[in-house]
Amino acid sequence: MKTHQKYIFSLLTATAMLGAGSAQAAPILLDDFSVNQDVGFQPIDPVIPSNSQVGPDGSILGGFRDMEVMGDADSFLETRMQATGGVLNFSNNVGTNGSGMIVWDGDDDPTVVDEDGLGGIDLTGGVWPLDRILVEILSADLGGLELEFTIYDLANGVSTLSKNFADPITTPETATFLFSDFTGNADFTSVGAIKLNIDGPAEIDAQFDMIQVGKEPRARVPEPLTSLWTLAGVSALAGLSVKKKSLQQ
Numbered sequence: 001m002k003t004h005q006k007y008i009f010s011l012l013t014a015t016a017m018l019g020a021g022s023a024q025a026a027p028i029l030l031d032d033f034s035v036n037q038d039v040g041f042q043p044i045d046p047v048i049p050s051n052s053q054v055g056p057d058g059s060i061l062g063g064f065r066d067m068e069v070m071g072d073a074d075s076f077l078e079t080r081m082q083a084t085g086g087v088l089n090f091s092n093n094v095g096t097n098g099s100g101m102i103v104w105d106g107d108d109d110p111t112v113v114d115e116d117g118l119g120g121i122d123l124t125g126g127v128w129p130l131d132r133i134l135v136e137i138l139s140a141d142l143g144g145l146e147l148e149f150t151i152y153d154l155a156n157g158v159s160t161l162s163k164n165f166a167d168p169i170t171t172p173e174t175a176t177f178l179f180s181d182f183t184g185n186a187d188f189t190s191v192g193a194i195k196l197n198i199d200g201p202a203e204i205d206a207q208f209d210m211i212q213v214g215k216e217p218r219a220r221v222p223e224p225l226t227s228l229w230t231l232a233g234v235s236a237l238a239g240l241s242v243k244k245k246s247l248q249q
Contacts, residue, residue, distance in 0.1 A: 071098025
């Protein structure tokens with residue numbers, strides 16, 4: 001291959017690499033809460049139980065979601081957790097200390113964590129690995145909201161990470177749970193179950209949106225720059241073709 005042809009080939013190869021480099025590993029959706037569910041303590045069986053499972057649905061990791069609430073309620077539904085219209089609501093009544101639990105572990109008993117239920121999902125996503133769980137918190141009217149994730153792998157490894165929000169949340173924010181901050185020995189490339197505990201003081205009302213596995217946005221090559229490189233390569237290739245025709249005539 002001649003020198004100028006090698007240059008053109010290298011230019012087009014570099015352009016292709018720039019385009020590929022702008023791609024990122026897709027986030028993994030845990031739940032967007034588009035599938036409705038309602039649990040409360042004390043329950044009103046069978047209309048509103050204290051625990052239940054919904055699914056199968058593609059908007060839930062593993063297809064199924066388990067929810068359960070518990071606490072010191074002495075009357076109906078004083079601690080309640082609802083998924084409705086794409087929003088998760090958690091609330092405690094006056095004088096009530098309660099908590100909610102969500103488990104993603106496939107199709108099973110909603111009161112039991114099946115540590116193999118997801119079959120070994122790789123939460124890191126491969127190339128440019130995903131490295132965090134992101135929770136969209138819409139609001140919390142009181143300080144003291146606590147979220148705790150527990151990750152179970154297929155080899156009996158367990159890792160946990162909790163965050164406490166001391167102040168009320170008045171504008172939506174994204175809570176970040178970095179894999180590197182978890183304590184324990186779970187293998188995040190072979191996950192069998194994920195559990196989220198939600199806790200808070202009496203009278204708290206909190207709302208959540210989507211939960212997903214993601215990564216901090218990575219710098220990307222601007223599309224106009226990639227296009228300019230492509231144009232340069234194509235133009236050079238066209239110029240080479242014209243020059244070759246002129247020499248042949």
